[in-house]
Amino acid sequence: MWETEIQSFGDYLKIERGLSKHSHEAYLRDIQKLSTYLSIAPIAISEVEESHILAFLKDLHSLGIEASTQSRTLSGIRAFFQFLVFDGTLKADPTVHVKNPQMGRKLPDTLSFDEITAILEQADLSSPEGVRNRAMLEFLYGAGLRVSELIGLKREDIYEDQGFIKVRGKGDKERLVPAGRDAFKYLNLYLESVRPSVPVKKDATHFVFLNRRGSGLSRVMVFLICKDLAAKAGITKVISPHTFRHSFATHLIEGGADLRAVQEMLGHESILTTEIYTHLDRAYLTQMVQDFHPFSSLKHKE
The missing domain is CATH 1.10.150 (DNA polymerase; domain 1)
Structure with missing residues (x-):
């Protein structure tokens, strides 16, 4: 035919x-x-x-x-x-008004809190790079930064006394993001014991995180660091710097954080982008119903 x-x-x-x-x-x-x-x-x-x-x-x-x-x-x-x-075989195209099937939004990979902890603990604090890597990963997870925001973080963007950092996100938009005590703890360890001994290049003076040659870090370098530490922790999931950001958002929502607040911290222009993280929260709630709702319990007993 x-x-x-x-x-x-x-x-x-x-x-x-x-x-x-x-x-x-x-x-x-x-x-x-x-x-x-x-x-x-x-x-x-x-x-x-x-x-x-x-x-x-x-x-x-x-x-x-x-x-x-x-x-x-x-x-x-x-x-x-x-x-x-x-x-010239046909006069009209029958597909002209046919819309593409709606694509389901890809759910991001996430790490459990235990997996995050296991990866963080692989950073060798006896080496300068290990201290730096621990501080970087603490901010990737503890503040939900994009990798570009992490490597672009400047020393004047740190407001430890207020518990915030200033982040420059997509479109060069600035936002203030809270960071946890551990993030500042390892950041201070890096700034006080490691960074002063790095021969800083002139064009990298303002950047917080540097490579051993004194230049700013690349996205690829951060990716390789995350991948290496995950492998050392025995985690077989596909890991990238963004995995820590996904996990940050998912854990906040699972813990009951307001979606608008998470949107603000992540720097999402639309709340629809943030809503993708509610999938795990729904799964969590479903599991809670199955485990603890009396009707579900009765079913288990029958």
């Missing part, structure tokens, strides 16, 4: 678009799926309507196909019909 049109589309992809073999085959598979689905009626290519495309996507959903895969399939189908309109 639709062999001629699919062949023409394939030639177009290969010759004019210059797609790789993998992409070329993926596009054609998407079209073939739709063709097979509509062959039951059968429906000629000139008879395809928006309702047919929607029914096909609904069928993919019922089969458990992820929204991201549905969206990619629709992209191939849309390209096919746009080509046919451009080629």
Whole structure:
């Protein structure tokens, strides 16, 4: 079914678009799926309507196909019909008003408090780098900083007497973020016993955290430090500096923190971004109901 049109589309992809073999085959598979689905009626290519495309996507959903895969399939189908309109085979594109399936928001990886503690304890406080690394991770978790905010932290941004640090976030927007006693404790240890012995480069004078050569740290360096300490702690999860920020937010919400307050501390422009962290809180509440609600308890006893 639709062999001629699919062949023409394939030639177009290969010759004019210059797609790789993998992409070329993926596009054609998407079209073939739709063709097979509509062959039951059968429906000629000139008879395809928006309702047919929607029914096909609904069928993919019922089969458990992820929204991201549905969206990619629709992209191939849309390209096919746009080509046919451009080629003069069709007068109208039946996909023009079809919206992409809603993508579920990816839930961030998080670490438990015990896992956080285990990672922090891997920092070797007998070495200068270990003291620095402990202080950095305390701020990643204790203040929920982005890695860019951590490496950009300046000495004049520290307000220990008030328990705050000034952070420059996305769009160079500033915010005040509270930090815990442990964060300031290890920061002071680093500033007093390690940083004075570092040969600071002229352009890095204001930065808090430096590498051994006296330059500012890179994002990659912080990533490698987090990964190394997690491996030493025996944690097999995929770890990045952002994992500490995710964990900071999740633990606050689990503990009953106000969503608006967490939004402010994270520097999220929209509270919808912050709401992603409530997934673990809901899971926690569900578990509490299952464990302690009398009706649930009765079910366990039956």
